[in-house]
Amino acid sequence: MSEIYESTFSFSLVKKYVHFTLRRFFSEFIVIGKENIPADVPVIFAPNHNNALIDALAIHVAAPEDLPIVFLARADIFKNKTVAKFLRFCKMMPAFRMRDGIENLEKNNDVFTKCVNVLQHKKPLGIMPEGNQGEKRQIRPLLKGIFRIAFTAQENHGINPYVKIIPVGIDYGDFTKSQKHIILSFGKPIEVSDYMTEFIENPVKATNEIRNRLKNDLSNLTVNLATETYYDCYETATEVTNRTFQKKTKQTESTVSLFVAQQRIAERLIDIERNEPETILLLDTMCKEYNTLLKKMNLKTPILENAPYKPLSLILEFCCLFITSILFISGFILNFLPFFTPVFLRKYLFKTQYSGFFCSLHYGLGLITFPFFYVLQTILFSTFTGLSWWLVFVFFMFQYFLGKFAISWNSRTKKFLAKLRCEKYLKSSLLNRTQELRFKIIQLVNS
Numbered sequence: 001m002s003e004i005y006e007s008t009f010s011f012s013l014v015k016k017y018v019h020f021t022l023r024r025f026f027s028e029f030i031v032i033g034k035e036n037i038p039a040d041v042p043v044i045f046a047p048n049h050n051n052a053l054i055d056a057l058a059i060h061v062a063a064p065e066d067l068p069i070v071f072l073a074r075a076d077i078f079k080n081k082t083v084a085k086f087l088r089f090c091k092m093m094p095a096f097r098m099r100d101g102i103e104n105l106e107k108n109n110d111v112f113t114k115c116v117n118v119l120q121h122k123k124p125l126g127i128m129p130e131g132n133q134g135e136k137r138q139i140r141p142l143l144k145g146i147f148r149i150a151f152t153a154q155e156n157h158g159i160n161p162y163v164k165i166i167p168v169g170i171d172y173g174d175f176t177k178s179q180k181h182i183i184l185s186f187g188k189p190i191e192v193s194d195y196m197t198e199f200i201e202n203p204v205k206a207t208n209e210i211r212n213r214l215k216n217d218l219s220n221l222t223v224n225l226a227t228e229t230y231y232d233c234y235e236t237a238t239e240v241t242n243r244t245f246q247k248k249t250k251q252t253e254s255t256v257s258l259f260v261a262q263q264r265i266a267e268r269l270i271d272i273e274r275n276e277p278e279t280i281l282l283l284d285t286m287c288k289e290y291n292t293l294l295k296k297m298n299l300k301t302p303i304l305e306n307a308p309y310k311p312l313s314l315i316l317e318f319c320c321l322f323i324t325s326i327l328f329i330s331g332f333i334l335n336f337l338p339f340f341t342p343v344f345l346r347k348y349l350f351k352t353q354y355s356g357f358f359c360s361l362h363y364g365l366g367l368i369t370f371p372f373f374y375v376l377q378t379i380l381f382s383t384f385t386g387l388s389w390w391l392v393f394v395f396f397m398f399q400y401f402l403g404k405f406a407i408s409w410n411s412r413t414k415k416f417l418a419k420l421r422c423e424k425y426l427k428s429s430l431l432n433r434t435q436e437l438r439f440k441i442i443q444l445v446n447s
Helices: 009-025 052-062 081-089 107-120 145-157 192-201 203-221 231-248 255-275 277-297 301-305 311-323 325-348 355-385 389-424 429-446
Strands: 028-032 043-047 070-074 092-095 164-172 181-186
Touching (some): 009 081, 009 355, 028 052, 052 164, 092 107, 107 145, 145 192, 255 277, 277 429, 311 389, 325 355
Parallel strands (some): 028 181
């Protein structure tokens, strides 16, 4: 049996398939700072953890293709022997937590030894330093396991550069839905050797110092809404203010520039909470009222930002949606089974309640359902139509493109209906008050 850090032919094939499909699972797959990944040295990728298996797969896809990254994952998913074999094939090892039983914690010693062995062979590790998964856009306390492994692997090299920790910020357009953006930001490598002298004299102090460094780096690579009391307020204020902030800094509109704007707004909100307690209380009150009014009208902030809408523009948009509805219907029918089978299995077979697993389950099951149903439907199409092979091939390919179009059409239709709802409320006190609150929130954050 090959070592877990070795890249096998079968693993390389599966990785290429995942590389192809995961990039298409998202509307935009954006990688920043790839030049910060050094070659031929032991590295530990340390990302924030919001989206179960997708976090690890995204790093696999974003990193150079010749890097078979070995990841640590929660031990409870290894209980089934078949699943455990599959996870090992995917280059994953179990990490035991207190909730897995005190008697199992000693097993981490063997796992950590294997991790050190991976690094000593100059192969990359992936460790989620937060340990658990969260659904909020904030960096949680970092556990010490990653630093224990890093210092152990560095010990034989003393103060000479060897092991590096690479902070990775992952930002999702939506934690639970496909066809939204994902941004992976690779930070500057942290040289573990820089902390070895301190580690030899005072391991606890050195661990705390490198932990603080990693946490700060992760905060700078993500939208870190670092608050215990006003999270909903931060989230609302960031959404309301980001486009205005983007225009204020004269950046061209893009997903990355909006991401950067959200980072700056988050920093501003942290500063307000720390230094202006009365202002954050007022902002929180306004954000709560703003959200209540939005829910009453069933609207979202981006719709308000562009209101009112010109009648001619709405008419043209309706005509475009109506004309292309036949393509939506075709795409919906051809993709109904591959798209909704994972949703059905997640709800009724796996009975998954935690929304943080939705995306990973839908994607993982979709790796099977989409090719299976596409091939099955193509065989049925060929059998019942008797058309030439090249037309059958065109049909096979069009299933995917029509599916993508159907998702896009559905999204644009929802936005169009939201615009109509907004127009309905145009002269109402409800919408006027909502817009008034939006402007006040922007003014408070930007002041």
